[in-house]
Amino acid sequence: MWALFLKCMLGAGVVLIISILSKSKAFYIAGLVPLFPTFALIAHVIVYQQKGAEALQKTALFGLWSLIPYAIYLIAVYVLATRMSMWSCLGLATLCWVVAAAGLIYGWQLFQH
Numbered sequence: 001m002w003a004l005f006l007k008c009m010l011g012a013g014v015v016l017i018i019s020i021l022s023k024s025k026a027f028y029i030a031g032l033v034p035l036f037p038t039f040a041l042i043a044h045v046i047v048y049q050q051k052g053a054e055a056l057q058k059t060a061l062f063g064l065w066s067l068i069p070y071a072i073y074l075i076a077v078y079v080l081a082t083r084m085s086m087w088s089c090l091g092l093a094t095l096c097w098v099v100a101a102a103g104l105i106y107g108w109q110l111f112q113h
Contacts, residue, residue, distance in 0.1 A: 010038055062108060069100035 014033060021030040040063060048056045076093035083089070 007042060014038055058112075065104055065108065066101070069097045069104055072100045073097040 014036070018030045018033050021027060021033060044056055044059065047059045073093050073096055076096045077089060080089040080092060084092075
């Protein structure tokens, strides 16, 4: 139960840091904070403990490939930010991420077996 509480507090801390940075002169750094491997560290510990080093290695490789959907999301936000409302921009960019992530998962399952 304490582990779950600590994970929740870690997530809340990240949101607080993002909020503070977004109000500063260096607001753009708020885009870097979500890339700190907070949840990746948690996932990597769990994968290693439950599946071992080989599974951790595959998880890291998949994590590298997962940068592609994130890049697609960021490109969509960059292109659409001045062309539509914030909600439309972020909604469409998120849809792009979902499609790219689904393609990544499908491709990974197809070629990893």
